[in-house]
Amino acid sequence: MSMPQQKITCFRATGDTVAAATAIAADRGDSALTVVFATTDHDLAAMGAELAARGVHRVIGAATGRIISEQGFEPRGVTGFHLPAGRFAAADTLLEDVAGMGLPELRARVRQLQLELGSGPGGAFGHRFALLLVDAESRCEERLAAVLGMELNGVPLIGGSAGDLYFNPLGHPPGSTRLLYHGSAKRGAAILCLVASATPVIAYCHNHYMPSDKKFVITDADPARRLVREIDGRAALAVYAAACGFRRPPRESRDFAPFPLMIRIGGHYYARGMQRIYPDGALEFACALEPGLVVALAKPGDMIASLETLFATMRRQIGAPELVIGVDCAARTAYMERQGLAKGIEALLQQHAVTGFSSLGEQFNTIHANNSFTCLGIAPLS
Secondary structure, three states: OOOOOOOOEEEEEOOOHHHHHHHHHHOOOOEEEEEEEEEOOOOHHHHHHHHHHOOOOOEEEEEEOOEEEOOEEEOOOEEEEEEEOOOEEEEEEEEOOHHHOOHHHHHHHHHHHHHHHHHOHHHHOOEEEEEEEEEHHHOOHHHHHHHHHHHHOOOOEEEEEEEOOOOOOOOOOOOOOOEEEOOEEEOOOEEEEEEEEOOOEEEEEEOOEEEEEEEEEEEEEEHHHOEEEEEOOEEHHHHHHHHHOOOOOOOOHHHHOOOOEEEEEOOEEEEEOEEEEOOOOOEEEOOOOOOOOEEEEEEEOOHHHHHHHHHHHHHHHHOOOOEEEEEEEHHHHHHHHHOOOHHHHHHHHHHOOEEEEEEOOEEEOOEEEOOOEEEEEEOOOO
16 A cells, blocks of 8 residues: 655644644644644643634643653643554544543443544554543542553553653642543543554653662552552651651652652553642652552663663664654653753653653553653654
8 A cells, every 4th residue: 555655743832722723724734633732831721623614633641740852851832743644544532520430431442443433534544552641530440541541552652641740730720621522621531532543653752860779569559549658567758758768858849850660560660659748748659559559669761761761762662763752750850951951851752753741651562660761653655
């Protein structure tokens, strides 16, 4: 099957929502899917209406504290990409009230997307990936990623939890929305999109941490609320702060950003960052931690060098990517900004055509991660 020589189109827009929608629509061409990442100063309901008025209907998106565009990390603006219909096909579904959705329904939705994609133009394309966007306030990403990833049976899944609570804790007024689906703004939901591609894809869940020799046991926790009250039978904050070398427990969770806890899953270590300290010394993490779980204190490595290694691996496997969909943990983004690393990392992201956003959690295959850069590279047409 001969393929039209169509390129993926990335866009970046500044200004108000009308101007952004105009810029997005101008570049869409014959798009199989449009993906939008907007900072939270944009009203997603208004954005959806403006895009629909300009003929952009197959669109999904997320509100976020930082977008990742061709200019790097930006606290204001809109970015995203159009996947051309000659090379891609997409099937998507809205998972409303996702926290209350049962396992049979979630599995059925995946099977529905697989049938839809396979019976349409996507049946001619040999590569698949899944993109998941979740309202972070649903707090169900662990279960969601596990069920969807298992049902996808080897199709790479990446995703991110939408919201701005890390950079702006008071930035979500009641009723605000974090997801955009086909012209409508949604909250408490998730969007699952299955994409067929004519060129190879590859996904990674990357972090720059190494587990140290300091290991602990979670002894009192509430996984549903992602709270840890005790570690090794003592107040969680006191144990964690002492392990990090603080003489006095810090008051801000960001002080712990260089030293997340790590858990081992399937031979790999994944970071579990802390995002809130409560007055009683309880800690809220970005992922659930259960009583009895053994965790290791992380040691930070070189962020720039580790990303260079990641992209070198990607280039060996699929060549120089035409697009990398990147989901970077907001804690990582904040840390690199505080440490003066943003410019060096932005240069790497620009070299590898990364478009994405800073998230409140990252999904990778069957795992809900955080403190990670989770990404999917798409190979260019040969």
